[in-house]
Amino acid sequence: MEEQVKEDNILIREVETKNIMTKSTLPVGGYSVNPYVGCTHGCKYCYASFMKRFTGHTEPWGSFLDIKRWPEIKNPWKYRGQRVVIGSVTDGYNPQEEHFGNTRRVLEQLKGSGAEVLICTKSDLVVRDLELLKTMEKVTVSWSINTLDEQFRADMDHAVSIERRLTAMKQVYDAGIRTVCFISPVFPGITDFEAIFEKVRNQCDLVWLENLNLRGGFKKDIMEYIKEKYPNLFPLYDAIYNKKDRSYFQMLEQKAEQMAKQNDCLFVDNELPYGRAKKGHPVIVDYFYHEEIRGSENTGKRKTRI
Numbered sequence: 614m615e616e617q618v619k620e621d622n623i624l625i626r627e628v629e630t631k632n633i634m635t636k637s638t639l640p641v642g643g644y645s646v647n648p649y650v651g652c653t654h655g656c657k658y659c660y661a662s663f664m665k666r667f668t669g670h671t672e673p674w675g676s677f678l679d680i681k682r683w684p685e686i687k688n689p690w691k692y693r694g695q696r697v698v699i700g701s702v703t704d705g706y707n708p709q710e711e712h713f714g715n716t717r718r719v720l721e722q723l724k725g726s727g728a729e730v731l732i733c734t735k736s737d738l739v740v741r742d743l744e745l746l747k748t749m750e751k752v753t754v755s756w757s758i759n760t761l762d763e764q765f766r767a768d769m770d771h772a773v774s775i776e777r778r779l780t781a782m783k784q785v786y787d788a789g790i791r792t793v794c795f796i797s798p799v800f801p802g803i804t805d806f807e808a809i810f811e812k813v814r815n816q817c818d819l820v821w822l823e824n825l826n827l828r829g830g831f832k833k834d835i836m837e838y839i840k841e842k843y844p845n846l847f848p849l850y851d852a853i854y855n856k857k858d859r860s861y862f863q864m865l866e867q868k869a870e871q872m873a874k875q876n877d878c879l880f881v882d883n884e885l886p887y888g889r890a891k892k893g894h895p896v897i898v899d900y901f902y903h904e905e906i907r908g909s910e911n912t913g914k915r916k917t918r919i
């Protein structure tokens with residue numbers, strides 16, 4: 614472990630890692646690549662914040678970033694046809710990427726490998742790598758957008774504005790690259806997925822929908838935030854997150870299915886295999902309670918409806 618420095622109040626250090634590619638436990642399978650440990654976007658609802666426990670960090674989530682150093686990927690061809698997710702427990706395009714370039718390095722090492730690369734981000738910095746992405750066979754860029762309200766967005770994360778994410782999505786889509794609008798996490802009573810759909814329908818191939826899942830340390834913070842800023846929604850949150858009432862998300866699932874029908878969009882439980890959608894008719898993927906979607910088989914069949 615190398616020396617630590619503080620930049621813009623973020624604790625930065627370099628860490629050595631043997632292999633940057635890790636076998637994924639995500640429902641879509643394949644591999645995960647996280648070029649950093651931690652994430653300076655510091656989302657209040659971040660599921661990845663549990664990482665702190667395994668990395669010995671005691672600082673608040675969002676206030677540290679480990680810059681991974683790794684030996685060059687050997688035999689990138691062994692990932693041919695494999696899904697490689699960049700940014701499952703970090704955002705590969707956090708602001709520090711501009712300086713450290715770890716994500717770009719991963720892309721350069723995977724260039725020509727034939728891997729199916731999926732980048733998950735809340736940034737527009739990915740546009741910097743557009744020319745490189747265009748040289749890759751199968752690549753998808755996904756932006757998380759769960760609101761059009763910049764104030765709510767700013768309350769929840771330190772990433773770029775929604776407007777900048779939308780502009781980046783259009784640039785990448787117009788460059789011929791498959792894009793996803795990941796409407797996640799859907800905040801009950803706050804996320805208006807129909808309004809978001811209207812904004813993005815002509816610039817993405819897929820719309821993914823995922824419910825807000827409150828577990829771990831951040832449940833308390835989110836519940837307190839709702840109580841303070843959206844007191845009228847508190848009884849709904851109490852029902853869903855304390856009393857395990859699923860009727861609200863069942864209703865949303867039906868609404869999403871309806872929206873898909875009305876707009877001549879496919880409505881599915883899993884987006885695989887790779888494909889492009891007709892412009893204006895993105896495939897809508899129902900990832901509500903996605904832990905109930907089968908994992909390794911990738912059948913896309915839900916074990917039970919919610």
Ligand code: SF4
Binds near residue numbers: 652654656660661662
């Ligand atoms: S951008 Fe993703 S990984 Fe980073 S803090 Fe937000 S939810 Fe977590």
